[in-house]
Amino acid sequence: xxxxxxxxxxxxxxxxxxxxxxxxxxxxxxxxxxxxxxxxxxxxxxxxxxxxxxxxxxxxxxxxxxxxxxxxxxxxxxxxxxxxxxxxxxxxxxxxxxxxxxxxxxxxxxxxxxxxxxxxxxxxxxxxxxxxxxxxxxxxxxxxxxxxxxxxxxxxxxxxxxxxxxxxxxxxxxxxxxxxxxxxxxxxxxxxxxxxxxxxxxxxxxxxxxxxxxxxxxxxxxxxxxxxxxxxxxxxxxxxxxxxxxxxxxxxxxxxxxxxxxxxxxxxxxxxxxxxxxxxxxxxxxxxxxxxxxxxxxxxxxxxxxxxxxxxxxxxxxxxxxxxxxxxxxxxxxxxxxxxxxxxxxxxxxxxxxxxxxxxxxxxxxxxxxxxxxxxxxxxxxxxxxxxxxxxxxxxxxxxxxxxx
Amino acid sequence: xxxxxxxxxxxxxxxxxxxxxxxxxxxxxxxxxxxxxxxxxxxxxxxxxxxxxxxxxxxxxxxxxxxxxxxxxxxxxxxxxxxxxxxxxxxxxxxxxxxxxxxxxxxxxxxxxxxxxxxxxxxxxxxxxxxxxxxxxxxxxxxxxxxxxxxxxxxxxxxxxxxxxxxxxxxxxxxxxxxxxxxxxxxxxxxxxxxxxxxxxxxxxxxxxxxxxxxxxxxxxxxxxxxxxxxxxxxxxxxxxxxxxxxxxxxxxxxxxxxxxxxxxxxxxxxxxxxxxxxxxxxxxxxxxxxxxxxxxxxxxxxxxxxxxxxxxxxxxxxxxxxxxxxxxxxxxxxxxxxxxxxxxxxxxxxxxxxxxxxxxxxxxxxxxxxxxxxxxxxxxxxxxxxxxxxxxxxxxxxxxxxxxxxxxxxxxxxxxxxxxxxxxxxxxxxxxxxxxxxxxxxxxxxxxxxxxxxxxxxxxxxxxxxxxxxxxxxxxxxx
Numbered sequence: 067x068x069x070x071x072x073x074x075x076x077x078x079x080x081x082x083x084x085x086x087x088x089x090x091x092x093x094x095x096x097x098x099x100x101x102x103x104x105x106x107x108x109x110x111x112x113x114x115x116x117x118x119x120x121x122x123x124x125x126x127x128x129x130x131x132x133x134x135x136x137x138x139x140x141x142x143x144x145x146x147x148x149x150x151x152x153x154x155x156x157x158x159x160x161x162x163x164x165x166x167x168x169x170x171x172x173x174x175x176x177x178x179x180x181x182x183x184x185x186x187x188x189x190x191x192x193x194x195x196x197x198x199x200x201x202x203x204x205x206x207x208x209x210x211x212x213x214x215x216x217x218x219x220x221x222x223x224x225x226x227x228x229x230x231x232x233x234x235x236x237x238x239x240x241x242x243x244x245x246x247x248x249x250x251x252x253x254x255x256x257x258x259x260x261x262x263x264x265x266x267x268x269x270x271x272x273x274x275x276x277x278x279x280x281x282x283x284x285x286x287x288x289x290x291x292x293x294x295x296x297x298x299x300x301x302x303x304x305x306x307x308x309x310x311x312x313x314x315x316x317x318x319x320x321x322x323x324x325x326x327x328x329x330x331x332x333x334x335x336x337x338x339x340x341x342x343x344x345x346x347x348x349x350x351x352x353x354x355x356x357x358x359x360x361x362x363x364x365x366x367x368x369x370x371x372x373x374x375x376x377x378x379x380x381x382x383x384x385x386x387x388x389x390x391x392x393x394x395x396x397x398x399x400x401x402x403x404x405x406x407x408x409x410x411x412x413x414x415x416x417x418x419x420x421x422x423x424x425x426x427x428x429x430x431x432x433x434x435x436x437x438x439x440x441x442x443x444x445x446x447x448x449x450x451x452x453x454x455x456x457x458x459x460x461x462x463x464x465x466x467x468x469x470x471x
Numbered sequence: 472x473x474x475x476x477x478x479x480x481x482x483x484x485x486x487x488x489x490x491x492x493x494x495x496x497x498x499x500x501x502x503x504x505x506x507x508x509x510x511x512x513x514x515x516x517x518x519x520x521x522x523x524x525x526x527x528x529x530x531x532x533x534x535x536x537x538x539x540x541x542x543x544x545x546x547x548x549x550x551x552x553x554x555x556x557x558x559x560x561x562x563x564x565x566x567x568x569x570x571x572x573x574x575x576x577x578x579x580x581x582x583x584x585x586x587x588x589x590x591x592x593x594x595x596x597x598x599x600x601x602x603x604x605x606x607x608x609x610x611x612x613x614x615x616x617x618x619x620x621x622x623x624x625x626x627x628x629x630x631x632x633x634x635x636x637x638x639x640x641x642x643x644x645x646x647x648x649x650x651x652x653x654x655x656x657x658x659x660x661x662x663x664x665x666x667x668x669x670x671x672x673x674x675x676x677x678x679x680x681x682x683x684x685x686x687x688x689x690x691x692x693x694x695x696x697x698x699x700x701x702x703x704x705x706x707x708x709x710x711x712x713x714x715x716x717x718x719x720x721x722x723x724x725x726x727x728x729x730x731x732x733x734x735x736x737x738x739x740x741x742x743x744x745x746x747x748x749x750x751x752x753x754x755x756x757x758x759x760x761x762x763x764x765x766x767x768x769x770x771x772x773x774x775x776x777x778x779x780x781x782x783x784x785x786x787x788x789x790x791x792x793x794x795x796x797x798x799x800x801x802x803x804x805x806x807x808x809x810x811x812x813x814x815x816x817x818x819x820x821x822x823x824x825x826x827x828x829x830x831x832x833x834x835x836x837x838x839x840x841x842x843x844x845x846x847x848x849x850x851x852x853x854x855x856x857x858x859x860x861x862x863x864x865x866x867x868x869x870x871x872x873x874x875x876x877x878x879x880x881x882x883x884x885x886x887x888x889x890x891x892x893x894x895x896x897x898x899x900x901x902x903x904x905x906x907x908x909x910x911x912x913x914x915x916x917x918x919x920x921x922x923x924x925x926x927x928x929x930x931x932x933x934x935x936x937x938x939x940x941x942x943x944x945x946x947x948x949x950x951x
Binding site: 374377389390395397398403405406408409410411412413414418419 | 540869877881883885888893
């Protein structure tokens with residue numbers, strides 16, 4: 067873990083930005099998360115060290131897009147490559163955040179960071195160079211769909227950061243794609259700030275290749291009457307960790323999350339979510355699905371925090387898991403921490419296999435076992451995939467999941 | 472809008488078991504070291520294997536750290552400031568109840584525990600434990616006729632050493648956790664039950680634990696063994712006087728069920744909970760675990776937790792035998808500054824094992840009530856099932872309710888279902904009941920009782936009535 071040594075000795079780079087310096091300083095005394103803490107207890111230690119083993123100095127190779135650009139109206143950005151954008155139209159505007167705005171916002175976020183909870187962000191911001199940070203300010207409505215790509219080239223560890231401000235009354239569809247190349251590690255941190263009355267349909271597809279690793283963290287702050295809809299999908303990673311932190315800063319906001327992770331071989335993919343309601347009338351509907359096959363390990367840990375101020379919160383969280391092999395394992399832990407009394411909060415968790423009766427029914431109708439289980443899986447996947455914006459028509463994710471994976 | 476003050480009045484209820492019995496006791500000096508452990512062992516005239524067990528546990532305990540993962544905040548416990556052995560002075564050997572100090576009998580009478588002859592008709596055999604020692608066990612002869620052994624664990628050590636040596640520490644090993652290690656080193660008394668093959672215990676067995684002195688901890692140990700095709704229902708009750716200091720209670724309960732055996736273990740825990748400012752009260756750190764060793768064996772835990780300043784308790788089942796069954800039914804009520812972190816562990820090891828968890832938490836005042844449970848399906852647990860349901864009710868906007876279920880599966884051919892919800896006393900329902908002429912207090916109590924019904928239905932008759940009354944008292948105040 068060369069990178070950890072570098073952090074310890076503060077020998078990362080000569081031209082560090084101020085943010086890099088702050089984060090490095092925070093990591094210096096204990097550069098790794100506490101493996102005994104609740105958030106890292108189940109994380110595979112050797113896989114995490116593989117993540118950190120790749121070199122940070124490698125240059126980005128040519129980037130292959132997962133699907134061709136078909137519609138001219140879509141805006142396509144690749145973090146670290148072509149990040150220059152300024153569009154001011156009649157109904158909307160898309161502009162880059164100024165250096166000052168970016169610095170100020172990120173610094174403010176760092177001040178709330180806790181070591182184990184935000185270790186991924188601290189590492190990301192320590193490594194992310196000026197070019198690897200994309201900050202966007204979106205304003206207005208009828209904004210064309212935006213696609214943002216992050217990737218790490220083979221045999222390297224890359225950090226990419228995305229900051230998005232949604233101004234008042236803005237609404238947008240945004241698809242974020244994290245691509246892992248063979249033997250690579252990608253650290254992706256995303257920050258969303260939703261101002262009043264804004265809304266976003268956020269799709270997040272993380273698609274790996276052989277032995278690729280991912281640390282993906284998503285921090286969302288929602289102001290009053292904002293709506294945040296997330297459809298996420300993580301698959302084909304040797305090691306992937308997805309951390310979501312959502313704060314409804316004054317309540318009265320809506321959050322919908324539909325996420326899925328699929329593990330095969332000896333992969334480990336984990337999702338940690340923390341949703342805080344800091345005001346009344348908050349709404350949350352969350353579903354997280356996992357599928358674990360072969361010798362893989364899927365983890366879900368979700369916490370919902372409802373302090374005294376968050377009266378009339380309505381939150382539900384569901385963790386549904388399919389365990390398909392004798393050697394695979396699933397850990398799930400939905401949590402509720404509630405102080406406000408006038409709330410509706412519930413959670414549920416199930417771990418099971420494909421329904422045998424349904425399989426039997428289909429087979430009596432002449433459908434083969436393989437086809438029948440594919441049908442079952444496609445209905446299991448479809449609920450999540452249909453929630454991911456933009457990708458629907460262009461990128462047949464369902465096909466990828468059923469046949470390729 | 473529910474009148475907040477009214478609710479506050481309703482949840483106030485003085486602790487009626489808070490009296491102290493003025494009785495001469497024999498105490499050893501404060502502190503914990505090898506000599507103290509040797510002294511306890513010597514006082515109880517124990518065989519060597521038990522002293523070795525204690526010393527080994529003590530060595531392990533010294534190396535262990537107090538757990539801090541529970542959602543509990545309490546001031547540091549000074550383990551050297553506790554008296555580890557305290558016994559009421561009495562004649563050497565008691566052959567009948569007539570020789571028991573009348574003050575003690577009076578104490579248990581006041582607590583509603585039938586020890587004396589005229590009250591023995593209730594058909595429940597009782598083992599009464601006062602501070603560190605067992606005072607009396609009723610109905611022993613009747614039970615002996617059926618081959619059932621029911622006595623204090625110190626007696627069992629003398630008379631049934633083989634069974635103790637064979638089973639003690641096999642379910643909860645001394646190194647299991649910090650408090651279990653402490654208990655293994657210093658345990659003073661507790662109950663021992665042995666149900667022979669094919670016997671259905673003719674009556675309910677019960678132990679009653681009473682802490683009387685303010686500076687001594689209580690460390691009891693219970694061991695229940697149910698041989699093939701036997702069954703027993705066991706009840707446990709606890710109270711303590713009111714002191715400004717915190718008293719430590721660290722117990723260990725081990726249950727063993729062989730083929731086709733069934734054990735039902737019910738607890739009504741009403742230790743002193745401290746006053747409204749959170750001063751005083753019992754620190755209750757208990758390790759309870761049952762091992763379903765045999766095929767088709769069954770262990771069922773039901774508990775009503777209303778007392779203690781701090782509760783740290785996770786009655787668990789290890790389901791080893793094929794088709795064995797584990798159950799956990801719990802009501803935990805916290806008020807004022809009480810904190811409870813309680814739940815269960817269901818470890819499915821054998822095939823076709825089944826478990827059910829029903830947990831109801833009620834938090835009022837400034838209290839904190841957490842459910843923490845683990846359901847684990849091992850690689851060999853094919854065809855196993857678990858169902859868990861955790862409901863919380865919040866009374867007032869200062870109390871907190873948390874749910875932390877840990878679910879782990881390594882067996883595709885098994886099913887786990889978990890659901891949890893949080894609610895409060897619904898204004899609509901209250902309004903409905905009040906509009907039908909039911910008093911506010913009674914309406915609240917009816918709704919709480921309805922909320923807990925699933926669990927109360929699992930309690931033995933005598934206990935169900937007591938539990939209902941206990942909750943009503945805690946919530947109703949002097950009204951009703």
